Amino acid sequence: VPKASAAILLGDLCLVWSDLMLARSGLAPEALARAASGYGEMRAELMAGQYLDLLEQALGGRDLERALRVARYKSAKYTIERPLHLGGRLAGASPAVLDAYTGYGIPLGEAFQLRDDVLGVFGDPATTGKPAGDDLREGKRTALVAIALQSATPDQAALVRRRLGDPALDDAGVAELRAVIEQTGALAAVEALIDDRVTSALAALDTPVVAAPAREVLTALAAAATCRDV
Amino acid sequence: VPKASAAILLGDLCLVWSDLMLARSGLAPEALARAASGYGEMRAELMAGQYLDLLEQALGGRDLERALRVARYKSAKYTIERPLHLGGRLAGASPAVLDAYTGYGIPLGEAFQLRDDVLGVFGDPATTGKPAGDDLREGKRTALVAIALQSATPDQAALVRRRLGDPALDDAGVAELRAVIEQTGALAAVEALIDDRVTSALAALDTPVVAAPAREVLTALAAAATCRDV
Numbered sequence: 344v345p346k347a348s349a350a351i352l353l354g355d356l357c358l359v360w361s362d363l364m365l366a367r368s369g370l371a372p373e374a375l376a377r378a379a380s381g382y383g384e385m386r387a388e389l390m391a392g393q394y395l396d397l398l399e400q401a402l403g404g405r406d407l408e409r410a411l412r413v414a415r416y417k418s419a420k421y422t423i424e425r426p427l428h429l430g431g432r433l434a435g436a437s438p439a440v441l442d443a444y445t446g447y448g449i450p451l452g453e454a455f456q457l458r459d460d461v462l463g464v465f466g467d468p469a470t471t472g473k474p475a476g477d478d479l480r481e482g483k484r485t486a487l488v489a490i491a492l493q494s495a496t497p498d499q500a501a502l503v504r505r506r507l508g509d510p511a512l513d514d515a516g517v518a519e520l521r522a523v524i525e526q527t528g529a530l531a532a533v534e535a536l537i538d539d540r541v542t543s544a545l546a547a548l549d550t551p552v553v554a555a556p557a558r559e560v561l562t563a564l565a566a567a568a569t570c571r572d573v
Numbered sequence: 574v575p576k577a578s579a580a581i582l583l584g585d586l587c588l589v590w591s592d593l594m595l596a597r598s599g600l601a602p603e604a605l606a607r608a609a610s611g612y613g614e615m616r617a618e619l620m621a622g623q624y625l626d627l628l629e630q631a632l633g634g635r636d637l638e639r640a641l642r643v644a645r646y647k648s649a650k651y652t653i654e655r656p657l658h659l660g661g662r663l664a665g666a667s668p669a670v671l672d673a674y675t676g677y678g679i680p681l682g683e684a685f686q687l688r689d690d691v692l693g694v695f696g697d698p699a700t701t702g703k704p705a706g707d708d709l710r711e712g713k714r715t716a717l718v719a720i721a722l723q724s725a726t727p728d729q730a731a732l733v734r735r736r737l738g739d740p741a742l743d744d745a746g747v748a749e750l751r752a753v754i755e756q757t758g759a760l761a762a763v764e765a766l767i768d769d770r771v772t773s774a775l776a777a778l779d780t781p782v783v784a785a786p787a788r789e790v791l792t793a794l795a796a797a798a799t800c801r802d803v
Contacts, residue, residue, distance in 0.1 A: 344627045351581060352620050352627075358588065359616040366609035375609070376602035383593035390586040397574045397582075 378432040385425035392416025405492040419452025446547030450540035455568040460485035476517030482508020491529035608662040615655035622646025635722035649682025676777030680770035690715035706747030712738020721759035
């Protein structure tokens with residue numbers, strides 16, 4: 344059996360099994376009906392985000408806004424905002440609570456993806472569990488790379504074009520690319536973006552519609568999802 | 574953007590959009606809840622059927638039982654039984670009605686696939702809209718081919734092995750393979766299987782739990798799905 348065909352079917356089967364788990368969860372029909380539309384939208388947004396990501400890689404992106412849009416669809420909405428909406432809708436939360444979750448989830452999700460981008464380049468293999476500079480070898484077009492390319496000298500840009508995405512990139516090559524990302528100010532800029540977004544996310548929780556226990560858990564999640572040491 | 578990746582995402586998006594259409598159909602939450610489990614099972618069965626089909630092609634199948642099992646999962650359940658169950662469950666049908674739909678849908682769906690197999694080899698391009706002998710050129714391992722291989726002389730089997738799945742198969746090659754399928758009795762055997770299954774399907778409708786208007790429509794569907802002239 345061709346492996347790619349079997350893999351596609353397995354992916355579809357997992358998608359369908361997750362539907363069955365929700366359908367058979369024992370939740371009330373009314374709760375499931377409230378959640379169904381947002382659940383489907385979450386998945387449609389993910390497909391769109393994956394497509395934007397493919398497009399960005401194909402374009403060899405150096406556009407920060409586009410890189411952040413990919414992060415919004417692939418990570419922010421799918422990983423944080425929409426799951427909170429799902430839980431909220433199942434529990435019958437008011438629109439004001441769902442709005443607060445959006446205000447928290449979108450910036451935190453972007454910060455989570457930006458932290459992942461930083462760890463993919465500068466992360467310690469002992470804590471990330473991935474080889475050092477993995478994203479560099481894979482040639483991922485992240486916000487970090489977009490900012491570095493925008494601020495690079497011609498020599499630095501040529502180095503990035505030559506080595507980024509080289510599967511044979513060794514430790515010395517990783518160190519060279521890391522140096523460009525630091526010297527262009529891209530690392531500092533991304534750290535500032537992360538701080539800014541975490542601040543926005545936490546501010547969105549500062550409303551009486553979010554109950555105190557939820558605020559406590561979500562504050563801890565914001566720290567866990569964006570901290571420097573994985 | 575790599576075409577295969579975009580195509581996979583588009584397929585997933587269509588799967589998700591179909592969920593959204595059902596979720597937003599305006600049907601009552603209780604009706605949707607009754608239908609959800611069978612709807613998910615239908616899709617899981619289809620993935621299983623597609624996998625069995627891939628496996629059968631890879632094995633170069635000559636086993637009639639396995640070919641019929643593929644037809645059951647890919648066509649009978651997905652095309653007829655499960656859609657009838659979906660409608661039945663949405664309308665609050667009794668288990669006896671759903672059982673009658675199974676008794677009708679499984680054999681009719683197998684007959685539908687067997688008719689498709691015959692048309693794929695012997696169909697008239699003017700009515701099927703496909704080139705003559707399309708399934709032969711594609712090398713499809715259908716029940717028709719399985720029976721032919723089981724009854725073939727060594728010379729006939731060698732011919733089938735040599736030409737089935739040859740993308741360059743011309744009209745003379747199609748005629749040679751058609752002759753083997755007729756001479757081995759495979760065509761007559763498949764026509765008998767179709768008749769047998771249509772008889773079973775119609776017999777399953779002969780119960781008071783299936784209302785007269787439904788019986789009329791389903792009887793017409795059985796004829797339309799299995800008739801010789803598309």
